[in-house]
Amino acid sequence: MTLAKKRTGTGPLLLLALPGLAYLLINNYIPMLGMVIAFKNVDFAKGILKSPWAGLKNFEFLFKTNDAFIMIRNTLLYNIVFIVLGTVCAIFIAVLMHEVAKRSYSKVMQAGLILPNLISMVVVSYIAYAFLSADRGFLNETILKGLGKESVNWYSESKYWPFILVIVQIWKTAGYSSIIYMAAIAGMDQALYEAARMDGAGKLKQIFSITLPQLKPTVGIMVLFAIGRIFSSDFGLFYQVPMNSGALYGATQTIDTYVYRALMQLGDLGMSSAAGVFQSIVGFALVLGANYLVRRVDPDSALF
Amino acid sequence: MRIRRCILVALLAVAVLLLPASVFAAGKGPEKVVVAWISFNKIPDDTSVVSDAINKYIKKTYPNLNVEVEIQLYGPADYAQKINLALASGTQMDIFDPFPLGSFVSKNQLLPLEKLIEQHGQGIKKMIEKDFGPGMLKTTTFNGHMYSIPVNKGVALNFTVIYDKDLLALSGYTEKDIKSIQDLPKIFDALKKKRPDVVPFAPLNTGDTVLLRYLSNKHEVDTLSDATTMAGVVFGGSGKVVNFYESKEFAEGVKMMREWYTKGYLSKDAATATADTPGQFRAGKLFCTLGGYGGNEIGVTISGMTGKNIGAKHLVPFYFDSQAVNLVTTGIGSTTKVPEASMKVLNLIYTDEFVINTMLYGIEGRDYVRVGAHHWKYPDGKDANSVPYTAALCTGVFGSESLQYQPVGMNWDDILYKLSDNQKTKRSPYFGFNFDTTDFKNEISAITNVYNQYLPGLVCGAVDPTTTIPKLNKALKDAGIDRIIAGKQKQLDAWIKSSK
Numbered sequence: 001m002t003l004a005k006k007r008t009g010t011g012p013l014l015l016l017a018l019p020g021l022a023y024l025l026i027n028n029y030i031p032m033l034g035m036v037i038a039f040k041n042v043d044f045a046k047g048i049l050k051s052p053w054a055g056l057k058n059f060e061f062l063f064k065t066n067d068a069f070i071m072i073r074n075t076l077l078y079n080i081v082f083i084v085l086g087t088v089c090a091i092f093i094a095v096l097m098h099e100v101a102k103r104s105y106s107k108v109m110q111a112g113l114i115l116p117n118l119i120s121m122v123v124v125s126y127i128a129y130a131f132l133s134a135d136r137g138f139l140n141e142t143i144l145k146g147l148g149k150e151s152v153n154w155y156s157e158s159k160y161w162p163f164i165l166v167i168v169q170i171w172k173t174a175g176y177s178s179i180i181y182m183a184a185i186a187g188m189d190q191a192l193y194e195a196a197r198m199d200g201a202g203k204l205k206q207i208f209s210i211t212l213p214q215l216k217p218t219v220g221i222m223v224l225f226a227i228g229r230i231f232s233s234d235f236g237l238f239y240q241v242p243m244n245s246g247a248l249y250g251a252t253q254t255i256d257t258y259v260y261r262a263l264m265q266l267g268d269l270g271m272s273s274a275a276g277v278f279q280s281i282v283g284f285a286l287v288l289g290a291n292y293l294v295r296r297v298d299p300d301s302a303l304f
Numbered sequence: 305m306r307i308r309r310c311i312l313v314a315l316l317a318v319a320v321l322l323l324p325a326s327v328f329a330a331g332k333g334p335e336k337v338v339v340a341w342i343s344f345n346k347i348p349d350d351t352s353v354v355s356d357a358i359n360k361y362i363k364k365t366y367p368n369l370n371v372e373v374e375i376q377l378y379g380p381a382d383y384a385q386k387i388n389l390a391l392a393s394g395t396q397m398d399i400f401d402p403f404p405l406g407s408f409v410s411k412n413q414l415l416p417l418e419k420l421i422e423q424h425g426q427g428i429k430k431m432i433e434k435d436f437g438p439g440m441l442k443t444t445t446f447n448g449h450m451y452s453i454p455v456n457k458g459v460a461l462n463f464t465v466i467y468d469k470d471l472l473a474l475s476g477y478t479e480k481d482i483k484s485i486q487d488l489p490k491i492f493d494a495l496k497k498k499r500p501d502v503v504p505f506a507p508l509n510t511g512d513t514v515l516l517r518y519l520s521n522k523h524e525v526d527t528l529s530d531a532t533t534m535a536g537v538v539f540g541g542s543g544k545v546v547n548f549y550e551s552k553e554f555a556e557g558v559k560m561m562r563e564w565y566t567k568g569y570l571s572k573d574a575a576t577a578t579a580d581t582p583g584q585f586r587a588g589k590l591f592c593t594l595g596g597y598g599g600n601e602i603g604v605t606i607s608g609m610t611g612k613n614i615g616a617k618h619l620v621p622f623y624f625d626s627q628a629v630n631l632v633t634t635g636i637g638s639t640t641k642v643p644e645a646s647m648k649v650l651n652l653i654y655t656d657e658f659v660i661n662t663m664l665y666g667i668e669g670r671d672y673v674r675v676g677a678h679h680w681k682y683p684d685g686k687d688a689n690s691v692p693y694t695a696a697l698c699t700g701v702f703g704s705e706s707l708q709y710q711p712v713g714m715n716w717d718d719i720l721y722k723l724s725d726n727q728k729t730k731r732s733p734y735f736g737f738n739f740d741t742t743d744f745k746n747e748i749s750a751i752t753n754v755y756n757q758y759l760p761g762l763v764c765g766a767v768d769p770t771t772t773i774p775k776l777n778k779a780l781k782d783a784g785i786d787r788i789i790a791g792k793q794k795q796l797d798a799w800i801k802s803s804k
Contacts, residue, residue, distance in 0.1 A: 044391045044413040045638035061746040065782050067753060134572035155576045156766055243576040246511070246757040247767060261756050262749035267384070267407050269392075271745065 038273040058274035067258060075254040078162075078238075079230045082169055083223060089174040091215060094181035095207055110182075113175030121236025128168060128241050155243055161251035168241055169234070177222070184218045185211055220294055220301030228287040231255060231279040255279060334363070334372040335645035339399040339653075340387060341663070343377040344697035346689055348666075351375045354693050358662050362652070371645040375663060377695060391639055398646040399653070401701060402452055402635045405444065406529055409451050410742045415636040416449035420647040425453075427655035431704050432456050436629075436726045442736030443626040444633055452635030456654060457705035458722020459629050460729040461596030463514075463521050463620035466581075466606060469613040471591045474498055482617055485518065485560075488592070492569045495591055503584065504569040508595040510579040511760030513570075517596055518620060519557045526625040526732040528792050529739035533755040535748075535780070536789040541733045543800065545793040547785055549777055558762045558769040565765025575764040586610040596622065598725065599718040608713075622725075625732040634702055653703050660703040666693035672709075678716045680709040737799045739792055750783035 041054040100106040132154035140151035233254035242252045259275040295302035359372040390397035402408035475495040492504035507513040526538045537548045584590035603616035636646045652659045665672040671691040758776040761767035
């Protein structure tokens with residue numbers, strides 16, 4: 001009796017979830033079988049499954065040179081900066097936007113904030129080029145000249161690029177990622193704010209004591225998502241925006257660009273899969289680790 | 305009830321789709337060969353009309369061949385991907401352009417052709433012997449197996465200066481004054497005084513002044529299957545594999561470019577700005593560029609493209625090593641089910657005038673009209689974009705150039721000149737040697753990265769060579785260039801021994 005009841009209870013729900021589960025299975029899980037390519041010496045005449053095993057040989061090129069250190073350092077540090085600064089900026093924008101009282105005005109502002117996110121990185125790279133070009137760029141020709149300073153050859157001086165890349169990335173993504181925080185703030189209980197006002201709390205006090213603490217779970221989830229991708233990088237940002245300039249590799253080389261540049265000529269399936277597998281596995285481990293930490297500090301903010 | 309019938313119909317449909325294709329092909333009909341070309345033209349919506357025309361012709365002219373073709377055209381952006389995908393998934397893909405050849409060979413994506421060509425490809429051998437001379441097929445031979453056939457055309461790309469004739473006149477010099485690359489700076493100086501808004505020199509490709517090609521032609525360097533990164537090369541007939549980037553020839557070359565750069569002959573952005581020399585010529589803002597070109601007509605071609613009066617002059621003759629010849633080739637996929645039929649088709653592609661020109665220009669009368677024995681043009685009122693089919697920009701990609709019609713206005717003698725250049729051009733003593741990269745993938749990928757990091761700045765003069773060359777060589781050592789040099793030396797020694 002109870003068994004039958006249980007079945008009727010979950011059956012329709014399972015049925016409802018079926019399309020979603022099927023999608024996950026087909027789109028996300030079945031392709032994971034492709035991971036096998038990373039451990040194979042692919043021979044097209046024999047097919048992937050019958051190709052000889054290569055052990056960990058395909059992974060070697062990732063760690064063989066000092067480039068390994070540079071690209072892993074760059075990938076990690078940029079992503080950490082992007083996560084921290086990106087989150088701060090997004091929350092800042094969301095809090096400010098929430099305080100914009102006039103609806104029509106806030107609608108226009110929102111559209112403007114999201115716009116950079118819709119621009120392709122290739123176009124962004126040329127917007128940056130308009131600023132940074134050595135001969136005709138806005139910075140060299142207008143600002144530095146105006147200040148009476150020497151012009152800078154931006155595309156061959158790697159020391160400026162950590163800042164340029166962070167500025168470009170924040171400019172492009174902060175508006176878009178603030179949406180989720182705006183939604184979270186809009187969903188907060190207005191009674192809390194009324195009560196605070198009654199007690200004489202000012203705007204700043206309200207923001208720090210009500211809005212921000214309530215955003216904590218959202219921040220936790222968003223950061224966890226971001227950490228899962230900490231070993232990946234936006235290829236467009238690191239390849240297109242520096243115009244693939246060799247002199248900047250010290251500051252712009254990430255795992256993705258390295259793999260692209262290294263394998264463009266070889267076109268080796270096994271080695272490129274190995275890079276992908278490496279990124280995913282480390283990302284997966286980091287998500288588990290970060291989630292474990294979050295759960296210990298604040299169980300409500302943890303993802304699982 | 306109705307639902308059940310629907311399901312039944314759906315199942316039937318699936319079943320029909322899943323039926324092996326062989327069930328339908330079981331008859332004694334001709335064997336179908338899929339031929340995939342890279343096309344730089346607009347990709348036509350429908351290539352079947354052209355395939356049908358060729359098949360009708362084959363049936364009539366060669367009734368015993370019993371083959372038919374299916375032509376597929378892909379743009380340069382997705383060609384490699386389409387080929388790789390077809391080979392990986394088992395979709396029929398028989399004849400294609402494997403590039404880069406070495407990597408296709410090491411992944412076993414190509415069928416060895418040495419036996420097939422004896423049975424069904426004698427025409428190719430004769431044709432290549434006539435147009436290129438002996439030994440061309442050695443350049444596509446790895447470990448005794450011939451994996452593809454080089455496109456049969458004028459492959460000698462002499463190092464050439466391309467310049468704006470009107471600006472040259474303005475500088476007060478004439479074509480006679482340009483005898484070598486060292487004669488250019490004085491012209492640049494004179495021109496800069498008269499027209500400071502004109503850039504004297506711009507790299508042909510982004511971040512690549514073609515300096516390495518100049519040096520390797522001038523000093524007769526065999527790049528041993530690595531024309532791009534030149535890791536491990538041989539100078540002349542010395543037989544000794546060395547690091548090109550430690551040579552004094554390289555140091556002198558980049559020093560010269562550094563001078564050019566500091567004197568303002570190149571734009572400050574030269575190492576990174578996207579190259580667009582035709583656009584710069586068209587705007588009248590560029591005096592010259594350097595590059596490797598075959599024949600004598602390139603000035604005329606670029607004049608036509610830019611509407612300017614452009615001249616060209618060879619400065620250094622080309623030097624044949626294996627990779628200079630096997631850069632563009634045609635091969636048969638290792639997954640093919642119809643190897644013999646594929647070779648028969650390949651034979652036609654290299655030897656049959658109708659087949660080659662139909663693949664290139666489409667249906668006569670509809671897509672192109674013939675003018676005289678060797679020339680063609682678009683039908684009246686049509687152009688490359690309005691005819692249903694054309695691959696007119698792909699003349700250098702397949703078949704035999706000496707059978708291809710040329711656009712009206714092109715001097716036919718130039719083709720003959722290019723073919724005679726094939727015979728004349730000096731060959732490396734190691735012509736025919738191919739480096740087997742299988743055990744060196746890690747080093748090659750690391751060196752490719754080092755190359756991308758340092759070379760654009762060096763060959764464009766944007767960085768100081770005295771400090772950068774040592775850094776470059778240290779990075780190359782870290783990347784394992786010594787292992788590649790040793791490996792190349794070992795394979796080269798074995799090759800020399802076996803070819804004696």
